[in-house]
Amino acid sequence: MTDTGRRRPGPRRALTEDTILEAALALLDIGGTEAASIRRIAAAVGVAPNAVYTYFPDKSAVVAALVERLLGEVDHSVLTDQRRLWSDRIEALALDLRSRLLTHPGAVPLLLSGPMDGPHALTLGERLLDALADGGLDPAAAARGSYAIITYVLGAIALEVADVPQPGPLAPEQDRIAGRRAAFAAVPAEAFPRTAAAADVMAGYVGTGQYVWGLRRLLAGLRAPDLD
Amino acid sequence: MTDTGRRRPGPRRALTEDTILEAALALLDIGGTEAASIRRIAAAVGVAPNAVYTYFPDKSAVVAALVERLLGEVDHSVLTDQRRLWSDRIEALALDLRSRLLTHPGAVPLLLSGPMDGPHALTLGERLLDALADGGLDPAAAARGSYAIITYVLGAIALEVADVPQPGPLAPEQDRIAGRRAAFAAVPAEAFPRTAAAADVMAGYVGTGQYVWGLRRLLAGLRAPDLD
DNA sequence: GCCTAATGCTGTACGGTGTGCAGAGACAAG
DNA sequence: CTTGTCTCTGCACACCGTACAGCATTAGGC
Numbered sequence: 001m002t003d004t005g006r007r008r009p010g011p012r013r014a015l016t017e018d019t020i021l022e023a024a025l026a027l028l029d030i031g032g033t034e035a036a037s038i039r040r041i042a043a044a045v046g047v048a049p050n051a052v053y054t055y056f057p058d059k060s061a062v063v064a065a066l067v068e069r070l071l072g073e074v075d076h077s078v079l080t081d082q083r084r085l086w087s088d089r090i091e092a093l094a095l096d097l098r099s100r101l102l103t104h105p106g107a108v109p110l111l112l113s114g115p116m117d118g119p120h121a122l123t124l125g126e127r128l129l130d131a132l133a134d135g136g137l138d139p140a141a142a143a144r145g146s147y148a149i150i151t152y153v154l155g156a157i158a159l160e161v162a163d164v165p166q167p168g169p170l171a172p173e174q175d176r177i178a179g180r181r182a183a184f185a186a187v188p189a190e191a192f193p194r195t196a197a198a199a200d201v202m203a204g205y206v207g208t209g210q211y212v213w214g215l216r217r218l219l220a221g222l223r224a225p226d227l228d
Numbered sequence: 229m230t231d232t233g234r235r236r237p238g239p240r241r242a243l244t245e246d247t248i249l250e251a252a253l254a255l256l257d258i259g260g261t262e263a264a265s266i267r268r269i270a271a272a273v274g275v276a277p278n279a280v281y282t283y284f285p286d287k288s289a290v291v292a293a294l295v296e297r298l299l300g301e302v303d304h305s306v307l308t309d310q311r312r313l314w315s316d317r318i319e320a321l322a323l324d325l326r327s328r329l330l331t332h333p334g335a336v337p338l339l340l341s342g343p344m345d346g347p348h349a350l351t352l353g354e355r356l357l358d359a360l361a362d363g364g365l366d367p368a369a370a371a372r373g374s375y376a377i378i379t380y381v382l383g384a385i386a387l388e389v390a391d392v393p394q395p396g397p398l399a400p401e402q403d404r405i406a407g408r409r410a411a412f413a414a415v416p417a418e419a420f421p422r423t424a425a426a427a428d429v430m431a432g433y434v435g436t437g438q439y440v441w442g443l444r445r446l447l448a449g450l451r452a453p454d455l456d
Numbered sequence: 457g458c459c460t461a462a463t464g465c466t467g468t469a470c471g472g473t474g475t476g477c478a479g480a481g482a483c484a485a486g
Numbered sequence: 487c488t489t490g491t492c493t494c495t496g497c498a499c500a501c502c503g504t505a506c507a508g509c510a511t512t513a514g515g516c
Binding site (some may be wrong): 235236237238239241256262265266267277278286289 | 472473474475476481482483484485
């Protein structure tokens with residue numbers, strides 16, 4: 001037990017780590033990665049820029065804490081809900097994670113900017129192993145499978161976010177898909193016949209349908225008898 | 229035909245777009261994303277910072293051109309090599325792409341910072357559709373499958389690069405895995421029993437083995453009879 | 457109560473970033 | 487040669503992360 005009751009000398013802190021992270025996330029949502037500068041965060045919470053360094057050693061620590069915070073918001077309890085099929089649980093978590101991250105598109109590049117080795121990431125991984133063990137996979141296959149799932153999920157979300165160049169909240173899925181469909185109309189059918197023919201499907205790459213389609217295929221592959 | 233023989237008035241250009249991109253890539257390799265600044269690139273090729281704006285409208289255009297250039301280096305001819313099984317072709321391309329990108333780890337975040345809709349990206353996608361069509365997938369399934377593959381491949385590469393915090397060339401695979409194994413030793417087995425038990429496998433997440441394992445599982449899922 | 461030591465925050469400063477603007481020089485077309 | 491266009495430079499601006507010194511606040515020991 002750390003004696004949290006016993007305060008150290010010095011003036012009271014005007015802020016909390018959480019206050020700073022909330023301000024950072026808000027700026028991130030509005031203006032994307034580059035809007036979440038230390039100076040802007042400090043201004044948002046009403047302190048001088050360098051006051052932030054009282055709470056975090058440097059900017060990368062702020063980013064890491066923010067990532068951890070976001071991963072902590074994910075409800076991983078679905079992964080161990082024994083009433084549901086293991087693959088359904090994984091699908092539910094994947095959908096939850098996607099919708100959460102897509103409401104903070106500016107934070108997605110930050111997720112992929114560091115190791116994601118915090119406690120929340122660790123528990124999420126552990127729960128994923130639980131679900132895959134329930135699926136009958138041996139420990140090694142469960143581990144490899146869990147990383148394949150994480151890879152797919154984060155890759156899909158990252159690509160989806162990257163498809164929208166300007167910062168700020170993501171447009172509704174249908175609008176984004178419609179925009180892509182319009183862009184695909186410019187693809188020359190002579191040079192790219194298959195692409196031109198599949199343009200409608202490809203416009204939908206950044207949608208929920210494609211997301212779960214690919215995930216289910218991957219899960220089907222994990223279920224397959226060993227091909228190692 | 230643009231009359232390239234007929235020069236426009238004004239002094240000869242001291243550089244080429246390619247010269248700039250090469251310098252940018254070299255800086256990226258040494259110092260990561262933040263080392264590839266316009267000012268450093270300009271200094272590397274021996275001009276004033278704003279001379280770069282003669283060749284590219286802004287920094288994002290430099291990045292986009294660099295990404296296109298990297299994608300163009302990938303040898304996509306393997307994807308249409310009729311002597312090989314379609315899934316082997318895809319695996320070969322995936323390995324080629326990974327090894328190329330891992331030699332330029334600093335460029336990987338740039339790949340995921342924009343839409344990847346250039347001509348080289350388009351041809352790569354078209355050739356991927358070719359291979360999947362050879363696998364007997366109907367056009368829609370081939371399209372969805374191709375994006376699932378791209379998602380997995382880029383996700384894996386991005387996570388692999390993100391696992392190494394400091395910039396510069398990537399350490400050999402075994403070294404990185406060994407470092408992760410050492411880090412996993414600190415995971416408390418009481419709180420994370422499955423993680424602790426599978427630590428060795430999880431240390432190998434950032435290796436070729438895991439990469440192809442997951443890819444093969446995904447391909448197996450794509451081969452599976454329709455579960456739509 | 458005072459004194460001391462520790463702490464939080466501010467002001468200022470430094471070196472870096474992308475990039476806009478004005479001007480100087482080089483070159484082709486007439 | 488003149489004219490018009492293009493390339494590159496110098497300078498400037500606003501912004502970035504963050505280091506340093508100093509001031510004000512507070513808890514604990516007396």
